[in-house]
Amino acid sequence: MGKTNRKVSSLLVLGLLLMSNAVLYAQNHNLTIKVLDSVQLPVGNATIKINFKSRFADSTGIISTLLTKGKYRIVVSAVGHYTATHNITINSDTTIQVFLRSRESLLQNVVVSAKRNIMRNQISVHSLEMAQIQKLPVILGEVDPLKTITLLPGVKNGGEASAGIYVRGGGPDQNLVLLDGIPVYNPNHLLGFFSVFNGDAVKNIEVIKGGMPAEYGGRLSSVIAVNTRDGNKDSVKASGGIGLISSRLSLEGPLLKKRSSFVISARRTYIDQVARLIAPDSIGSNGYFFYDINAKADYIINNNNALYLTFYTGKDDFTFADNDNDGPSREFNAIWGNTIIGLTWKQQLNKYWKHELSVVRNDFNLNSQIKFSTNGFVFSSGLTDHQVKNDWVYTPANWIRWKGGFQYTWHSFRPGAGNSTAGVQEFKSQINDQYAREAAGYVSTDINVTTRLNVIAGLRYSYFNQVGPTERVIYGPDGAPTGETEYFKRGERIARYHYPEPRINLLYKLPEAASLKLSYTRTIQYLHLATTSAATFPSDLWVPASRLIQPGKAEQIAAGYFKGFGNGKYELNVEAYYKTMTNQLEFKPGARLLLNQNIEGEMIFGSGKAYGIELFLQKKTGKLTGWIGYTLSRAERTFTDMNEGKAFPYRYDRTHDVSVVANYNLGKKWEASAVFVYGTGNALTMPTGRFVYSLGYNVRDQEPIFTNISQYDKINDYRMPAYHRFDIAFTYTPKPHSTKRFKSNWVFSLYNVYNRRNPYFIYIDVDEDDRTVQGKQVFLFPVLPGVTWNFKF
């Protein structure tokens, strides 16, 4: 560690020296290129060749570079667009807009935006455009960007119908999920069957598995950045889709011609409404639905200033009543959801400096209640974040760029308020709210040390302080309260942590479109998700680092070889990684998480390790496009109080993970896509034996009365059957070249084509009456057809 820090410091000093030298080139002129499509929407991540030297626009389609006076040939290209070429003369600072025309046929192909992967100094990153995601087969036709990224190597899901994402051996709470830069704490609808991201509102999604840039932090394993699209600045447009379980509608258009636009997208499921129409008597008041609304507005103040407003709100509503002869004997209702709003100001100060300032608020709430005939239970929980973020970019010369900034977040945790009854007896519980300050500052430099070697070195310094007001109940080692409490005043420090997080990425360009990359990343996580189950629940609680709960720490080294061949048709990435994690959190078996003032007493702490090799072979152009991803990996955990202190496989340790994604253009009107996935089964703790307990005797019948209890030995020593599945989809566009305003297409999909019964979970059923022991497998989705009609006008 110390050695690495010294290296980072050396590079920063080197960078400073080189930068001061670079400022002497005052005769340089700034060229800013804005890449837009035919409706003036930015085209992110475009490749720009200036006199045959490649550069890359950012996610908003903008690139700034310094050039000396002279004539230049500019070639701009991007996935799904025709290439544009311009010859310009630079005599002074210049800004140009380059418009790219969409290539419909190419848009329909599935290509990970890896075209610049080879020459970009960012290892372990994948980007997917929404236009590509929409063509892939998905369950019941519900397009889901979060599900799709699990088709990439190193990014795994938890199994059938699970939205938990596990990146390189990390847990589901170790991913920084961002919606336009705003953290999303509960990105799932319906227990993880669907994510909160409506495909109509999303422009692209990027996942960073390692070599995290210094501007990102707060989670150990990955950054999953979902970017929403901007509205049309020319005219009002509508688009949408009607699917089997939900419908979507989007409206977009100008607020101020050419300067400001809006886009609003909404969707709602209607399983509940359909079920009530078909079987009103049996469904009754039972039902489930979710809705979500995404909105975005932008305002281009002038060439150098722009404002962006992002808004999201969504709700899940689940009601279940068990009707009995004497009226409802069980009634359950839960409503939960996120509301997110963020305002960003982007400014180009001059040809060297630009910055972004964001102010965001993020809120998650759950309200639920269960009623029995004599017992009832009401529970609510949530959290709210207020965050301010400021990022600066300084580009004194073409070969060096500096980034710096800070983030400050005020966390308010509402761990739970509840009220349970047993007849007239009430058990009221109010877990004290918790508060914390989280802040980070960072600086990084991106230097072309030679024409072949690029270094990005950064240092992030993060700080966390859990503060009052709160009151802590003191518990003894047996879990019993001691009767003592500890009170903290508003703002009074309860626990404070701060750590440096060095990051470094090296790129060495090899001849013939190949490169080697190496990265070292240290990350710190101050929040933990309190969950004991394999599924994700809205009642899962985020808990802050405290006196007992230490922040999670991870260090990762990744190395990769990137090679393009076949005249750019193919790309091969091979990456190896090794990651260690400390202060990993688990809960004691049978731990009670809800309304538990002593939740810290239910926790145990350990460490983790993950390593593996990822292969990614992509075909980027032609009638057939797609990729093959393969991961060979190992993820394990070690806890003193579990498995006799020996290392055991992480539940989502997946030795082999394969994904094959293909898209084939069948002609002008039809195209086909297919997905095949295979993964080693999850690791489970299964019983090895059983015994009887709570023994009694029926003296009259001479019969024993007892309960069978399972005996467990090693942790996660059993493997579920392998998971594999094949899906296909066909997209039919009736009038692909229609010049009319109204356009539509149909997507026909078949999920799980060969009807693989992938286990959702397995268990052993012990029937004490029939005296049988039988293993059982529960599976969810057989072969499922889906059809969606998409339209826009």
Add this chain to the structure above:
Amino acid sequence: MKLAKSYIPVFLAFAMVAIISCERNFDIVLKDNQPQLIVEAYINNELPLYNYVILGRSQNYYDPGFENLPVTGATVTITEGTLLANNSYQWNAASKKQLKEARLPQFGNVLLPGVYFDTTLATNQANALMGTPGKHYLLEIETGGKRHTSITAVLLPLTIDSLTSGYHFIDEDEDTTQTKARLTVHFKDPDTIGNTQLYYWRTYNTGDNFGWGALGTNRFTPNTDDLVNGQYMHLTHSNGFVLNDSVNYYMVNVERKVYNFWDSFNKARQNAGPFSTPVKLQSTISGENVIGCFSGFSVSTKTIIIR
């Protein structure tokens, strides 16, 4: 109340899964088991016949046996003692009683293998082993050349003020339709925080049965007084009782580690599916390859006719 808290995710998940899932038999191949000695031991202050120790052994999951695999011929003793101010125990050697497998007239002189009693019960029940509130008890077991021990306390009993019945409902199954009522116990929780209770009852249907495991109990409401310390309690059990049945009710005050064991037992017996983690019993027995609990029960009783 505890169950209700865990219900939120589990209820939601199972309701969802029940709607869309399918199930089939599946061959689950399990590893061989390391056999454990299973100890179920009780000492209480009210029911001398209910002070006993059951010894059994665990087996492979797919083994055919479903009843207790008794461990016979063990040497089992219980000794009374006092907890001293320095947290050490002073055991009264004269109080040591050896428990043996025996034929008791209370069970028609049938031998219950692996069940160890104070044999005085057969001749002079009044002098048989009995717990005294405020005292501690040492359990010692020797079997198979190994020694296992455990200590428990019989706390001071809580006073049941009264029992009432109400919350009537119609209980309908395949054979019968009955109106039933629910039972409410009224008592004052002690002012000291950290008290824990279990609840048992004997009804007409369980009248002839023997053993704590054969009594009725609401397994979902073992409770702590963390939220209701010092309050006057009116706790209604969700179980149904047949009208006009006579119910002997036992409120059992237990120390925390005994409560923790029975809490883990209740979680273990409910445990299944992807929405929970495997639960190991929080054993209170010391020794090698042993699971179980020596439960010191401080019992208060009252009887009610269900109306």
